[in-house]
Amino acid sequence: EQGTYLDGNNRFFMVYGTTTYNSFDRPFYAPRGFKMDILAGYVMGLSPNLEVYENRLRIGDVRDLGLSYGNYMRATVDAQKISTLSKKLANVTHLQAGINFGPNSSLLNSFVIGGNMPVTRNQITFLGLNEGELLTESAIALQTGFRWNAFGDAYLTIAANAMYYDFVKKPSDNTLPRWITGAGVTFGYNLPIGPFEYTVMYSKQAGWGTYINVGFPFK
Numbered sequence: 001e002q003g004t005y006l007d008g009n010n011r012f013f014m015v016y017g018t019t020t021y022n023s024f025d026r027p028f029y030a031p032r033g034f035k036m037d038i039l040a041g042y043v044m045g046l047s048p049n050l051e052v053y054e055n056r057l058r059i060g061d062v063r064d065l066g067l068s069y070g071n072y073m074r075a076t077v078d079a080q081k082i083s084t085l086s087k088k089l090a091n092v093t094h095l096q097a098g099i100n101f102g103p104n105s106s107l108l109n110s111f112v113i114g115g116n117m118p119v120t121r122n123q124i125t126f127l128g129l130n131e132g133e134l135l136t137e138s139a140i141a142l143q144t145g146f147r148w149n150a151f152g153d154a155y156l157t158i159a160a161n162a163m164y165y166d167f168v169k170k171p172s173d174n175t176l177p178r179w180i181t182g183a184g185v186t187f188g189y190n191l192p193i194g195p196f197e198y199t200v201m202y203s204k205q206a207g208w209g210t211y212i213n214v215g216f217p218f219k
Helices: none
Strands: 004-022 033-054 057-061 072-084 089-100 111-113 134-136 138-151 154-165 179-191 194-203 207-214
Touching: 089 154, 111 138
Parallel strands: none
Antiparallel strands: 004 033, 033 057, 033 072, 072 089, 089 138, 111 134, 138 154, 154 179, 179 194, 194 207
């Protein structure tokens, strides 16, 4: 790997509360409804065993480098609303946010930005970036678009999104601007094992890309 990165493991405890609401009548391609997941918690008792590398060269341990870490508050929001516009057309709006509050580094508990389907822990999906193309301690992303039921179980979705990130001041090696936008076109087919989706996406900051998903996600 290139750049500065951590390698190892980290243990911690989190006390948290969640609230969930879901009025969708199916897990994928619901014609209407609203769902929301909100989590707020306090992370404590960090016990890192992490080494710091610079372009694959070990430069020290997090404790030797004086990296700021400690207890912090954390909150996540994932809300999606689908509104029926006609028999075959729906508007889909998706709001996601993740924030690790305070100046301390979360040490391997940051948010993974990218992809068109949630498949990993701490992920915020974003058209225009692949999974893990951006890591951040704070982000708010809004996506909106139109989904057309072309025929049977086949769907075509056109959507655009924007994200503001790194607004909680912490050390960061991100080189992209704090505002990033993207868009994509997705062909989807609802299979018995879950959706097949092929997405062509673009972001001015990251260029063109494609994304393929088959089946139900496990995260």
